[in-house]
Amino acid sequence: MDSSSAAAPTPEGPEKPLSAAERVEYTRLRRAADMRHRRLRYVVTCLLLALSFILAPLGVVAAWVDSQMSDTDRYVQTVAPLAKDPSVQSAVTNRVTNKIVSYINTEEVTAALTRALQKTGAPPIVVDKADVLAGALKSGATSAVRTVVNKVVTSDQFADVWDAANRRAHMAMVNVLTGKGGSAVEAKGDTISLDIGTVISQVQKKLVDEGFKNADKIPDIDKSIVLVKIDQLSKAQDAMRLLNIVGVWLPVLVIVLAALAVWSGPSHRVAMMSASVGIGVMMVVLLIGLAFARGKYLDSVQPKVQSPQAAAAVYDELVRFLQQSTRTVLVIAVIVLIAGYLYGPGRGARWIRSVAVRGTGSAGRGLARAGLRTGGAGRWLDGHRGWTTGIIIGAGVLTLFLWNFPTPGVVALVLGIVVLVMLILGILAAARTAPAPPGPGPGLTGDDG
Template identity: 55%
Template sequence: MNPAETPDSPDSGGTPHEKHVMTDEERAEYERLRRHAAVRHRGVRRAGSSVLLLLALLLAPLAVVAAWVQDTVSDTDRYVETVAPLASEPPVQEVVINRLTDRVVENVDVKAVTDSLTRALQDAGAPPRVVEGAESLEGPLRNAVRTVVDRTVTRVITSDVFQQVWEGANRRSHAAVVNMLTGDRQGALRAEGDTVRLDVGAVVDQVRERLVDAGFDKAAAIPDTDRTITLFQAEELGKAQDTMRLLDILGTWLPVLTVVLAALAVWTNPAHRVMLVITATGVGVMMVVLLVALAVVRRVYLDSVPPTALPTDAAAAIYDTFVRFLRDSTRTLLVVSVITALVAYLYGPGRPARAVRTVADRGTTAAGRGLSRAGLRTGASGRWLADHRAWLTGVVIAAGALALVLWNHPTVGAVALVLGIALAVLIVLAILAAAAGPADRAGQRAAAL
């Protein structure tokens, strides 16, 4: 209804009345009220968008961690891929070699051997000097036994056999991570009170068998007890387990909820592009915070491990191996956030953005005109590409985003590859659009007239 007109009175019987024309004061008041309503509406949208953005940013680090926990625990291949490198880490191998060598040497009674040799020499009437020499053989003999055992154990631990045994044991018991988080005492990795232990029983069996084959019959007496290595001790392990259980439950839905909140924050804000820049920047900042938190947790973990339980370099290797996929995911999301913020800014009215677009347009236009002059005109197809350029750009960007979503655990390299392909496609489309030729465009305008 036109605000400058008044409707017919219902009692007039349809008799027309003169139209009421607004005075300048009435029109000014009407415009003021209209602007006020619009401003209030935009303010409500901005406030709602800010709340949604705050929730999305707070949930972003938790969503990344939850997805990592759920993915590592539920996917056997992913779990094996996570723990497999531990078998080839030199600090971890050194710990296993030293522990197994100590166990074997402890079960070889060198003193009994020297005592038996001394008695045999005495019974044979050997000179006292020879008998005393036999008694002093205990130290050298113990060192020789340790050297041979260490060499044998090292060959086993550094061979492909250890790698295969390690991966096979973890593949059969990938639920060990769940056991650590829930406190169950089963599997290769388990939590006992405030201590997390690694069961190396399968490796002990392999070493014992190799030593027996090498002639060390005493190695068969290696006990089945104490076949675990303490990874770390933490007083807050119980709370961490409770937190991880919650993250595991939310692992599927928390990332989805975070993405939905971020999308709603952009959609509800009146300035969609500006809000997209803010959201992407905020997510990037939260990923940096998560990387810093991982570094702090690493330092706390290393400080909590007694050197007598596990050397610092071995503890560092274990931590870095377990969280490397979490770090990779965080870095990938950081790169995606930076790229999203940059692209959203380049589509804005800022002077640097306009300069970049101008340079890109001039470059693709020059290349297209060069093709046109060379006789490689795209004709109607080029004109169609030029008329639908904005739509095609959106399709290419959407296709790139979909490729990253469907990519199985994308890395920074995968993001760079998808971005490079998307840019190449956009450049090619722009060049083909510019290669339609000026004559063709003139003919098109004439036909339209």
């Protein structure tokens, strides 16, 4: 038989053990394959993280736009404080007063007074100075009308009218973003205006009650007040329409991308911390962008169109919930980052974990010494710490997910409850059995121990 054929392994027989050179080559190939696989995972993780970072601020804005579109109560809650804002009340008072006074013909009143003086035979010097009263007459009328208007605007009825008008037009923000009319809030050209026709009617009625008998004969005037003036409103509308289309799905997509990045990463903990850092940074960028947009917007508003104070109040109220949502996501990102660090191998993380374990262990042993032993339930909790911790954290995450627009305070509350429950379970697990009594001395055997 040929020697080469004798050395060949049969299909049924065992394979020959690898030689030293073959084992080295096999190890090299395995390492190369693992390296390629690891590099591929790094590339996929980086791409997913980059996408989640880019879409995170857009997701927050999209969720804000979607909530303002579909939730009437939330929209009314957004604009309701404007009715009590002094700058907005002043702007409405000035607008209504100027419009009403513009229809008071002081020149005609002055001419009538001149004719009356001439008929009564008044001295010429008195007749010639009658036109001086025109300015005083207009100033007095303006002051009187402003007083009445201010009473209406600062009353509780004005706040009710304001809320009712916005509630009836619960799709007003849709009209603003799409440029459609037909509601209390309309977008025309580069301005966003609020219809205050009901307020005008109340002011006319109040003027009649105050003694201005002809106030109800004032012709129809412009019954709108400019809330916002934006030079490029049409471009903003186009962008908001796109965000309104994606709606609530964009935030969900961001969460899915971040979860896939954590799952595909070679180190899940590092990928989770990277995702929290990136999303947190993007939330800070969004807050800075909102502050920058506020400055640009106020610079673009002309004082003759709207007072700077009223424009600032309107902008702040309209983006209030957007800023709140951004801060909430930022707080969650910081919490996830801290949690990822505490579960890591760092010296500080190990020290914090050891302190928590010693604290819960001491408290549990104290309960056991007092006779409050948990027995089998405590042993089960001690043997399933990973499961119970995951369930508690998952319940906290689900609570925030189901909460209707959580605030940073809500996030802090849920976090406190999660930590408290984990500490309580740790104490119950440590109280499963009574602690061993102290031994007689250093001469303990293994069985005694």
